[in-house]
Amino acid sequence: MPKVTFITPDGEKITVEDAEGTLMEVASDHQITGIDAICGGVCSCATCHVRVKDEWLEKVGPPNETEKDILDLEDGTDANSRLSCQIEITDELDGLIVEVVEL
Numbered sequence: 001m002p003k004v005t006f007i008t009p010d011g012e013k014i015t016v017e018d019a020e021g022t023l024m025e026v027a028s029d030h031q032i033t034g035i036d037a038i039c040g041g042v043c044s045c046a047t048c049h050v051r052v053k054d055e056w057l058e059k060v061g062p063p064n065e066t067e068k069d070i071l072d073l074e075d076g077t078d079a080n081s082r083l084s085c086q087i088e089i090t091d092e093l094d095g096l097i098v099e100v101v102e103l
């Protein structure tokens with residue numbers, strides 16, 4: 001199972017060893033601070049915002065069009081921003097590190 005690490009807004013590193021589903025689902029299942037996921041994963045709230053570490057950007061890939069539109073509406077996003085509900089965990093993402101940034 002892929003392993004993913006969240007860096008919470010207060011700097012805590014939390015690693016989940018058996019990640020499956022979307023990154024938002026993993027965060028919710030493990031009560032990661034700062035991932036509220038108010039819309040339940042339908043890409044309409046941005047409360048699941050994360051910043052993907054530079055070295056993972058290529059493997060994670062760019063946001064889809066809907067996700068990009070939501071991110072563009074928010075202050076505090078940048079080129080590393082993604083909505084974690086739109087990132088499906090795959091074996092290729094084993095070792096992924098993201099920062100949780102509340103908007």
Ligand code: FES
Nearest residue numbers: 039041045046085
């Ligand atoms: S959970 Fe709402 S946009 Fe991801």
